[in-house]
Amino acid sequence: xxxxxxxxxxxxxxxxxxxxxxxxxxxxxxxxxxxxxxxxxxxxxxxxxxxxxxxxxxxxxxxxxxxxxxxxxxxxxxxxxxxxxxxxxxxxxxxxxxxxxxxxxxxxxxxxxxxx
Amino acid sequence: xxxxxxxxxxxxxxxxxxxxxxxxxxxxxxxxxxxxxxxxxxxxxxxxxxxxxxxxxxxxxxxxxxxxxxxxxxxxxxxxxxxxxxxxxxxxxxxxxxxxxxxxxxxxxxxxx
Numbered sequence: 001x002x003x004x005x006x007x008x009x010x011x012x013x014x015x016x017x018x019x020x021x022x023x024x025x026x027x028x029x030x031x032x033x034x035x036x037x038x039x040x041x042x043x044x045x046x047x048x049x050x051x052x053x054x055x056x057x058x059x060x061x062x063x064x065x066x067x068x069x070x071x072x073x074x075x076x077x078x079x080x081x082x083x084x085x086x087x088x089x090x091x092x093x094x095x096x097x098x099x100x101x102x103x104x105x106x107x108x109x110x111x112x113x114x115x116x
Numbered sequence: 117x118x119x120x121x122x123x124x125x126x127x128x129x130x131x132x133x134x135x136x137x138x139x140x141x142x143x144x145x146x147x148x149x150x151x152x153x154x155x156x157x158x159x160x161x162x163x164x165x166x167x168x169x170x171x172x173x174x175x176x177x178x179x180x181x182x183x184x185x186x187x188x189x190x191x192x193x194x195x196x197x198x199x200x201x202x203x204x205x206x207x208x209x210x211x212x213x214x215x216x217x218x219x220x221x222x223x224x225x226x227x228x229x
Contacts, residue, residue, distance in 0.1 A: 044219050108159050110159040
């Protein structure tokens with residue numbers, strides 16, 4: 001199946017700093033990528049839809065100024081958590097939609113963010 | 117608003133048993149339905165995708181069915197193995213090819229030797 005990578009796989013940062021997470025589709029061009037957040041023992045919550053060359057669409061309740069999304073190319077989307085706080089600690093997962101196969105979504109391995 | 121429910125929340129079976137995981141959704145106007153597997157601390161692995169016009173898909177020991185009119189899907193796992201232990205998530209995509217995925221809460225499966 002298609003491969004989506006995320007970097008870093010885990011990161012620890014201090015409160016008040018910013019952290020950037022990268023999501024790459026390795027073997028197909030993805031005009032649309034998605035960012036999810038997952039708390040322990042819970043399902044995935046969609047944060048935003050990232051569209052190549054345009055502004056991201058955020059879900060209700062997600063602060064767009066805190067979670068900056070950039071989709072500058074057909075294979076790369078980035079999520080920047082600005083002025084991170086301990087409550088931002090979570091597992092962040094991206095996915096990319098493959099237009100060549102019924103728009104099936106392929107997920108990255110996730111990034112564990114811990115804010116101290 | 118689409119809602120996806122998975123039953124049971126957890127399931128523990130002995131190795132070798134055949135088992136069924138259930139998924140129901142409230143809005144039948146879906147584009148496709150996907151079943152995923154998630155191991156602890158890991159991302160999601162796509163298992164099967166069923167288009168809205170299809171009734172079932174098979175991959176190895178896995179078979180997924182879709183009854184769009186009743187808003188139900190099942191994932192059948194044959195001859196379960198300890199390596200099948202994971203959380204299984206069902207997700208439906210909205211009514212167009214641009215539809216977002218809505219996830220169920222998942223079923224935690226444990227297959228013991």
